[in-house]
Amino acid sequence: MTGEGSGDGVVAVNGLTKRFGPVSAVEDLTFSVGPGRVTGFLGPNGAGKTTTLRMLLGLVEPTSGTATVDGHRYSELSHPARVIGAALEAASFHPGRSARDHLRVYAPQAGVTDARCDEVLDVVGLAQVARRRVGGFSLGMRQRLGLATTLLGDPQVLVLDEPANGLDPEGIVWLRGYLRHLASEGRTVLVSSHMLSEVQQTVDDVVIISRGRLVHASPLAELAARARRSVVVTSPDHEGLQRLVTHRWPTHGTDPEPAPGRVELEGVTAAEVGAAAHAAGLELHELSVREVALEDVFLEMTSAAPAHEEVAA
Ligand SMILES: Nc1ncnc2c1ncn2[C@@H]1O[C@H](COP(=O)(O)OP(=O)(O)OP(=O)(O)O)[C@@H](O)[C@H]1O
Numbered sequence: 489m490t491g492e493g494s495g496d497g498v499v500a501v502n503g504l505t506k507r508f509g510p511v512s513a514v515e516d517l518t519f520s521v522g523p524g525r526v527t528g529f530l531g532p533n534g535a536g537k538t539t540t541l542r543m544l545l546g547l548v549e550p551t552s553g554t555a556t557v558d559g560h561r562y563s564e565l566s567h568p569a570r571v572i573g574a575a576l577e578a579a580s581f582h583p584g585r586s587a588r589d590h591l592r593v594y595a596p597q598a599g600v601t602d603a604r605c606d607e608v609l610d611v612v613g614l615a616q617v618a619r620r621r622v623g624g625f626s627l628g629m630r631q632r633l634g635l636a637t638t639l640l641g642d643p644q645v646l647v648l649d650e651p652a653n654g655l656d657p658e659g660i661v662w663l664r665g666y667l668r669h670l671a672s673e674g675r676t677v678l679v680s681s682h683m684l685s686e687v688q689q690t691v692d693d694v695v696i697i698s699r700g701r702l703v704h705a706s707p708l709a710e711l712a713a714r715a716r717r718s719v720v721v722t723s724p725d726h727e728g729l730q731r732l733v734t735h736r737w738p739t740h741g742t743d744p745e746p747a748p749g750r751v752e753l754e755g756v757t758a759a760e761v762g763a764a765a766h767a768a769g770l771e772l773h774e775l776s777v778r779e780v781a782l783e784d785v786f787l788e789m790t791s792a793a794p795a796h797e798e799v800a801a
Pocket of ligand 1: 511532533536682
């Protein structure tokens with residue numbers, strides 16, 4: 489790549505804030521996304537993902553802070569389509585237009601020829617239906633066409649909002665592979681989703697927001713290390729159970745508000761707990777292993793954040 493678009497490919501969000509009247513949709517958000525990796529931009533519905541991406545793409549003016557790509561705001565880019573390609577939400581397509589004609593409308597804007605339109609249709613698997621009217625396309629086909637549109641200018645940075653929506657299982661597998669391929673070419677790939685499990689097999693890094701604020705940013709592996717198993721133990725002898733735990737595993741409890749007669753322990757096995765209870769003559773009613781999946785870690789993180797701040801307009 490030469491000229492614009494050969495920058496560092498870094499998406500940098502710094503102190504980004506957006507208020508809609510009294511609602512703070514995005515509040516003092518800071519993170520960066522690097523090239524050669526697929527990054528999941530995650531948060532529950534209404535967390536502020538779309539607003540953040542819209543600010544990055546110059547569609548919404550920040551109240552304060554900056555969102556840049558290659559160190560520039562979107563409005564400062566002379567050839568934005570070569571730098572950043574984005575598919576936000578379900579793009580609207582003219583139903584009477586063919587897939588090919590849809591792309592040809594965008595081609596001059598992206599500074600590319602009609603041949604490039606055919607190329608990207610081929611890449612996303614729509615070459616066979618290039619001349620069919622978009623009105624008859626399934627949601628999955630529309631998603632592919634949206635992706636094709638973002639690829640027109642061969643941008644270094646790709647921003648995709650919930651790209652797996654509407655894709656069938658085969659399409660999802662294809663998308664995963666394709667996003668990984670784009671990252672392996674040194675591109676920056678930012679994919680938003682409200683479910684970690686949806687992108688878990690695709691992303692290298694995660695940026696998690698909740699109620700407009702950053703709650704976590706790290707490689708996925710670091711987050712995965714938080715997924716854990718615990719042992720749930722209940723006994724009708726509340727005091728006996730408490731005595732046993734305090735004596736044997738004083739630091740292994742995980743439950744911030746333990747209920748009488750119930751403990752949840754980490755770093756021990758059910759067999760160890762069973763043996764100790766047996767030795768202590770303690771009657772148990774439950775001894776079970778609880779898997780805390782990665783999605784649960786994500787849900788815990790995003791539900792614990794403070795509510796959207798109401799600010800003075
Ligand atoms: N134009 C607007 N006017 C007023 N409030 C808005 C506007 N756009 C977004 N909001 C509010 O800002 C908050 C964040 O919304 P946003 O759409 O960015 O979240 P999201 O994470 O993208 O959610 P989803 O996954 O549901 O699209 C929500 O409370 C939303 O109601």
